[in-house]
Amino acid sequence: MRSSIKRKLLSRRTVLFLMLILLASVVLSYLVPQQISLSKVQLLQWQQAHAKWMPLIEFFGLHHLFTSYWFFSLLVLFLIAMLVAVYDQARSAYRRTFSGLAEQKTFKNEVLGGQFSCTQSEEELSQVMKRNGYLLLAGNDLDINRYVKHPWGEWGVFFLHLGMLIIISAALFVVAKGGRSVGTLVEGDIRLPDASWVFEEKGLFADSLHFPAAMRLNRVTPQFWPQGSLKSLSSGITFVSPQGKTADLSVSLDQVLNYQGMRIYQHSRFGAVFFVVLTDPQGKRGQVDLDLADPFGGGKASYGDFDFIGIPYHIRARYYADAEKKSPVSDNPLLSLRLMDKGKVVGEVSLKKGEKGRLGPYEAHLAGVVRWSDYAFLKTTGMAGVFVGFFVFALGSGLYYFTPPRAIYCRKIGDGFVLSWKGSRFNQHYVNEFQMVRAGLSRGKSDG
């Protein structure tokens, strides 16, 4: 029963079938938008446009193909088949590298290059072989010696597939055990260890991400190219551990921060929070915090729409990074506010830091502006496995494609030897080596 299962798993049709079906799944993931790559609104729009396909898509979970049970089962089956194949390849490579007697049968079936006989001694023969890179690997009691060039090439297929197996397994482990969360920090604010995340995703076997320290964002520092695109973005953060130890560290877009086993990434999303104090005609004051993304350019603006409980109007905001509209980075931004009542403009005002102005029935005062940014927090284990798999795969590829093994069999007949050649792959390219050995032996004989 075990050998029958093994045979089925190693069967060429099984391997090809699994590969084709996995490939078809990937193609399908491109044709049917995945939940992870679209917003809810975009996904809904696509679903409405393809309503007749939805029952099928929902049944097979095609919108989250890579987390569906059938895909996971397929992947597990593929991995099992690969594991069995790798084991089988290791045994086969060992047998081909070290066996001698088993090769006797192949002697009669030389592949290319014919046979020739020579009358040199075994020692002279060995020297010519060695000069041409052929090492004596096996002999048997039927007087057949096997000289092999690049015997390690037999292990190429094994290492190549082992590398792929390690990479896939490590990747699945990273995904299953890893967690990724996104949090927003505002300059000057302190984020406590148990604060909630803006976004969180975690693997099947991962716990919720808990960041052990309190954090205070001190400064967000963007830099722009003259043309307006982002050159760099860095943040200075103070961490306070549960033991009370503080650490002032920085993180930037091209420099990950490692802190107590967690990787912290600077997100490219950043902007400004405007603290606007609104005073109504009765003198009642309230503060609204308007959170806007950076406009990425001196002359460009970013926009936001806001509704607040207690304010019967809709607020539209426009933010210029620089009140002069010249520089993409400035300590003097310009905030323009528009108060809307059922689509009608009730009031408008533009304010710089500290300024006051009339906004419809309110007096608006821009009390302060600070920057905010998003950060990704990652806890993963298993990346080392991906690197190891990478190395093993590269090794296997090199062995398979650059060092295919080839053998010369020398059978003792009378006072001399009859030689024949056999290659494992790409034979036409290497058969000339046999003629070079023959030429070497002929030269040796005439010199002698």
Place this chain on the structure above:
Amino acid sequence: MDNDFAVLTAIHWGAVLFYSLAAMANTWGIIFQKEKVERVSYHPLVVGLLVHGCGILFWWHVVGHGPYLARDEILSAMAWGTVVVFWAFCKPFPAIRPASILVFPAAILMIALGIFFSPSIKLLPPTYRGVWLVLHVVFYIISLATIVIALALSLGYVLKKRKDYGWLVRLPDLESIDMFAYRFVGFGFVFWLIAMLAGSVWAYDSWGRFWGWDPVETWSLITLGAYGVYLHLRRFFGLKGEQAAVFFILCFVISIVSLFFVPLLESSIHSEYFR
């Protein structure tokens, strides 16, 4: 700045001139079986490579980053890489030299397309840094070069099988062409996978995730899968000859779509590349 564009364009036109001379001499030598002419065609090729290489280095100095952002610089780097890799493989595998009949014009086409798209300065986004990005790009260029060679061999096979032109005797025998095509597809598969892995490591370092199923990544995986199917059909199901050649040509089309068309048509985290 306008001077820099003018200098770059002039250098590229210079490279095109030398590559064209090389291609014409090479094609003449192969088709009319003039071995000496074919050998001599590599002289203007080497000059072209030097001129072209200088152009790539000059532009690197101007924009402050390697040739992996703007369309024209990517096409230029791929053209240069294709010729260099082909030339390097000619040493251990001299039988593939007739593939130059496709490789040289392919390089000219890539540079010409780059000039057509006009040089542009794209400043380096903050995450487009690091050694893994360099490895990612380099291995994709090498992979492209090997599959262009495999394409030349596959087309050569089909031509030699179906037509009786005199110059086709310069190509190796059908069995050898088939073997070399198989081998170069194998190289292409390996380098493509290494490029993908290097890209995954770069993505993990830059964005905190090594795979995001974005269109460029997905198409890269589809291409890898197609090559994997080809290699397994070859190894286990005896696919060879004309059928293998035709199957590979289909895989090559998928590679070109993956490298050049998907970044143009789809929004992706690779959005800075090739736009």
